[in-house]
Amino acid sequence: MWCAPLARWGRRTDPPGPAPIIGAVNDVDLQERPSPRRALPALLGYAGVRALGLLALALWSAAAGKSPHTLLTARWDSLWYTRVAGQGYGWSVTLPDGSVHSNLAFFPLLPWLERLGAAIGPLSYADAGLVVSWLASLAAAWGIFAVGDHLYGRRAGICLAVLWGALPVGIVASMAYSEALFTALAAWGLYAVVRRHWVVAGLLASLAGLTRPIGAAVVAAVWVAAALWIVREHRAPWRLVLGVLLAPVGAAAYVLWVGHRTGGGLFGYLDVQGQWGNGFDGGAAFARFVADKFTSPLGALAGIGLIVGVALVIWLYVAGVRQRQPVPLLVYTGIVVVLALCAAGYFGSKPRLLLPAFPLLLPIAVALARWRFSRSAWLLGVLASASAVYGAFWLNGSGPP
Template sequence: MPQSTLDDTVERPSPLPTAVRKALPSIGLYLLFQLVSFGVLWLMSWKADVSPGRFVEGFDANWFLSVAQNGYDQPVVIGADGAPGENSMVFFPFYPGLVAILTLVGIPALPAGLVVSLLAGCAAACGLFVLGRDFAGPRVGLLMAVLWSVGPGSAALHLAYSESVLMALVAWTLVAVARRQWLLAGALTLLAGLTRASAGALVAAVGVAALVAVFRRRDGWRPWAGGLLAPLGLLGYLAYVWIRTGRPDGWFWLQNAWQMHFDFGRFTLAQIGEGLTVDRAGWVTVTALIVLVAVALQLWTWATRLPLPWQIYGTLTVVIALCSSNYFQSRARFLLPAFVLTVPLALVLAKLPNRVLAVLLPAAAVLSGWYGAYLMTIAHLAP
């Protein structure tokens, strides 16, 4: 039976080399399916007579690489209508900071960004394997890592994007929470808060887990310290943008340049309705179906006995992903950190023989790769 992450007993962590060795299949399959997905992007780029490098370093990657090379050097520009112009401060600093470190040793920014994404993806696959193994066995752990790596938004994992870094921090934070390593959990959550705004879901999950430990009088002062440490990265960066813009809502205000704000899902619902009823671009219909499947999986997770921090994190991540007001095509990427959606599927697929999985999983990788490549090469949209 699955065990709660807040159980009275603490599982002794495996030595790191042993843990990595056991996770090697998940890392290997992650790399294999990323290669498959990038191969699909290369083929569709070749068919469109465009270099795949244009997409690897395009879209949000341009902003991340600009921050890595130049810092937040853009002044805040306000248009005649009082709205802000596009500004790099919308993009959180931890991922470009890692890229900047590699550029110090002579690696150009784009290859450095891809190396960071690749290594972080391997760390995320390893962390998801450990989470799933501790929850329901190694087969479920392997499938959780693989299903995450072939999700519809997984094209971002082989671009210069920050999703893989966020997922690595999320996975290992929840491992630390499960083992009641509160200081480590707080520190990793702090870094996640410097990576993407959606890390607020992780802050909430760690905070609730720490409060439960405090109320149950476990682990002394450590839950207090971990819970207080967790939000400092996110709050610290929002405070930095406040200082730069002179507005306490500075980061949210800058998002208006991209017409992005929290709208309680109205935009998403409207797009789903149009995608399923109006003769529009095919990607709108496909994205609408992906969103509906994600909602169904979210409901399924509520009916599955999952650890409380997972439920809090997963639910809030889905809410954040589906309640923004623009870029409907990016919904799959916004949902990518919601790894909890893979758990019910992993529990079902774990019962299937390997020969069936050997067909299903590569097919999923190809379909996912096609979806991401179609958005970039045919629809000319950011994934």
């Protein structure tokens, strides 16, 4: 619906071949900048998809007698973030089984921004978080476009940004959650990596590490890209070294602070996550969760759907490898996918945890960029509509179905 007509603003040429293993190598390309004007079709397309999702949510919520504003700002994790913003760290809930859910599990960048937004304007912490998320989602769409445009051409970049907005759980980018903020930092961090802007990449990786635990994936992308560069060029410029050193600072600082506060040392944060039932078990708990679905006919359909979904994610990753995506992107995506699928925890959140893995969509985006406008418009329209309906159904329910 959005990608193809807007892509008329771009060149009607096939996307270029794959980029080098790290990024651009010619001097002319290194002078390019991701201009807002070039990204405008992608931003308009993405904004249209998100607006459709919000419209569907408003209509569904009105029929259900619920407030869409409350669903976007005071549901699930958004409540924990606003409590951190308003009360600081140290708040926790003790469950009947004796486990403690502490707000130390939530990384601080979004609450900091919520507090800043409330301090400089008339917004509540929740509304400030919503504004941050909406602005960050546009920044994420721009960064995702920039990566796709740099690697495979403008039309592929437009399709990539719109596809990301039309994911089934795309409504999360419109909530007071940290996914949009993290994806924005990750996308621009990866763009800086493939463009060899080492200091910027390190700074963005550090900020991503202050946003979500999966910030380690951006750090790994920076380190792998730097290692490949050193091996290839037999030198390590000071900007590269500085970027490598900056990348883990954010995540390391918060994890060490939590360890000091809890008395758990280096493993203090893991202890906090363990209390929430989160931890890496190689996917054993998720496999049991899927297997348990096959105890009834209806559950079997859900189990088959889960297996198909996981297979699709794996297939898209393999397609990215065959597409010869830059190694740092493959490293980033691989870590996001592995941690999402192979960690214990609330299994209904796994689709949401995969939201930052936007490079998985690159093979589809490149294929769509080669289609006729009418064909890609029809497909993206269907995906955007389905995403809007699913998001409204999800937020008006008791949790992820």
